[in-house]
Amino acid sequence: MQTIESIIPFVAVLIAMAGPILIILFKRWPNIRELMTFMVASVTFGLVVSMAPSVYNGTEITYNLIDILPEVGISFKVDSFGILFALVSSSLWIVTTVYSIGYMRALKEHSQTRFFSFFAVAISSALGVAFSANLLTLYMFYEILSLSTFSLVTHHQDKEAHFGGRKYLTFLMGSSIAFFLPAVILTYYYTGTLDFNRFGILTHSIPDYMLVVMFALFLAGIGKAAIMPMHSWLPSAMVAPTPVSSLLHAVAVVKVGVFSLLRVLLYIFGTDLLEFMRFDGFLVYFVSITIIAGSLFALKQDNLKARLAYSTVAQLSYIVLAGGLLSVSGITGGIVHIAMHAFGKITLFFCAGAILVNTGFKNISQLKGIGKKMPVTMIAFFFGSLSIIGVPPLGGFWSKWNLAMGTIEYSEIPILVVLLTSSLLNAAYFMPIVYNAFFAKDESIVYTEVKEAPLLTIIPPVFTALVSIALFFYPDIFLNLARSAARSVLGV
């Protein structure tokens, strides 16, 4: 594998991190301020895209900023796994910026400067996680992400936000300090390095009980992956403004969680050790609980964002399956779900936000017949949910297909049953919303004319829904990136 040294990954992270300077500088002129966010997001995306072709062709881009521990630096490495995640989050940042402008202004939210500033920091740290070359750099960005999103979750500054934020922080910071950090230190103690290696850095020479302890610490410590029972911060985080829920709590934050977990499983433990210690088998059954239970919880939520949040909890564990289904298809399916789920779920959140802006409704029971008033939004919602369910012609099909293939290749047939059951459950909690929106009638409200939410909140979900469809027909970019990551960790 070729390696080239380049400062670009660091610059991409740095530009997004420095975004708040421009945003705060122009805080008195909201239009220029938003233009700045847009520019920073576009430049960041441009930088990420500029790295994509060479990574796609099998080159790795590395950059070592400075050594902060012996043999461990703040260093960046862009591989196919990282670039996939970076592409998804930086491209969706631009879309979300457009959406945020429409949403925040329509609702006349306060402290928008603070909102856009911390948003930029959060995305920057998500990119930092994607480009981390070692566990310490990853941990650093992971923590910065928790801290910067705290202010976004508590944006409303009311009682609900107060407690939601508190829960958010307790779960995320608590788990990362109490479990993740000691696991990182133990890794360093036993191996003397923290660099990600495609065959893992932990070895059989470490006592078995210690490997089990470390596995458990990582699993519990990476709370952002929202594996049960560490999931309940995510529904609480839904008190945040919708753009935060859509980009951060459907894409950036939670996927930083699963991304970090997969990085640890595949690049710190390594597929051989996972198989040898039988962590793979444990993992797939353990997260199956989350897949099924998350969907069941979602069924009984009436608050639309809460239902979406539980759906995210379940879907995240699909991605974690990649750490247990150690075949090419299995890992590919899990990794590519980072992208497929992102585009689908962000569409749904955008729609939920558009409904809120337009009607003030937050609950599913209020949405009867709303399809007459907001047909475009609800059609986008329909396609978004199809992608999550995983039916053609939506991108979500590819991740479920590959995961299903993975269960067969890796002889974990019960997991196939889990996947299919989960798809049914997904349909059970999404389709009634769509059905009721178009075909049910609410006695109290009769919608007669079409009146959509402001344009800036409608274009983004339509766009991401179209992307979801396009990803069915042209999934190659993400599929190939995921597949090359899978091949490299499996050594085939």
Next chain:
Amino acid sequence: MIDQAPVLIIVIPLIFALLTPVVGLWRKSLCYFWILTALALSAAFSVTVFVKVLNTGTIHYNLGGWTPPWGIEYVIDHLNALMLVVVSAIALLTAVYSRKSIEKEFPNKKTAFYTVFLLQATGFLGIVITGDMFNLYVFLEISSLAGYALIAIGEDGALFAAFKYIIIGTIGASFYLIGVGYIYIMTGSLNMADIAALLQQVNNTSVIHIAFAFILAGLIIKMALFPMYIWMPDAYTKAPSASSALIAPLMTKISAYILVRVIFTIFKPEFITANLPVTKIMLWLGFAAIIYGAIMSIAQTDFKRMLCFIIVAEIGYIVGGIGLFNPTAIKGAILHILNDAVMTAGLFFIAGIVKYKTGFHNLTDFKDLFKKMPVTMGAFVIIALSVIGVPPTCGFFSKWYLIKGAIIGNAWPFAAALLFSSLVNVVLFFRIFEIGYGFDHGHDSGGHEELGSGSLISEAPATMLLPSMLVSLIIIFTGIYNQTIITNIIEHVTPNL
């Protein structure tokens, strides 16, 4: 001039201190600039000495030309060269910072305050620079006496707090002196290097064991290690902002520095491990201090008092780290002495700013401060994150070495205590952030325009703000460049065990 730099670090603030009343008689307002000059010169010479030590190694300076072991000798190796820079820098920053808070808290006592302030700094610098055990005692007393006065000048109750501190502090200093006396009886020397050589022959005598025990007990009191901390919370809470910003970070940390000196330079590691279960005691005292400090700090409603219990825990980090007695942990402990001095100074700066702005320093006084003082609070967040231990701030790295040292030493309870303390710090500081953020429980969640409208910004005065900002920058830079500090400085003084 450069050759005389070591003594100038001490002599300049000492002479300036003696002349401060004269300056004050002439123009009271000049005192501020007078002591700034003194501390700036002292800091400049500290940096000179520091650079020289980095280039040429340990410096020996014979006071008045008397050769050791008869004369007093200043010995500056890598460790105290850096300590000198840290101490003189914090003293200088605190001096800059003091201007507005003094004008507000006791405008009439300016001259007296600045005289004693300078003596305090002299005492701290003297303790760090000297290579003579009795001379160290003299400076310890200078700094303690100055400290009693600086604390007694504070709010209601400060007098009693200072009195308590005098009684306990004097006992501590006496213990130290008794220990030095015993050593003098056995070796006939007061020079640290000389004692270290002579002790080899009398190591196994009970007199030396008792001498060590006395010195250790004295230092434990002075550094406020659990359970001998009781003088500390009252004293530092009631002290004026400028006094506590100078004394709270430095007194305890300098005592920890003396401990490092006593254990590694004078008595040598072999003595420590061979004769007494000292390391075990230190480890468990450190453990207890961390747990106790963490729990007590949650219970406080006064910000400065909470900081005092954080200090109790942080001292536990350092002493426990030394008690682990392996190179990694000792590296962490020494790094933490330096880091914590900077962090604590920053926190007390913030406490002073809050007091200056609101008149009090309770947790509730932070209400809405993010809106009113975004820059101050930004600095506060960075300092707090360092105390919590979030990379890339410096607090993360000392904690990293300490935890790794605990793992190497199989001291799992100590590692758990460190993590526990980090978690508690998250609670402590985020509780304040929440207050500062200003949650409105009666508020409906729709339409918040009124919250954002109007500019309420009223930042702290520049003389208070700049030192705080500087501290937060130092925290980030020493974090990122911690390897430079470790390889160039701390590894020179970490013993090979």
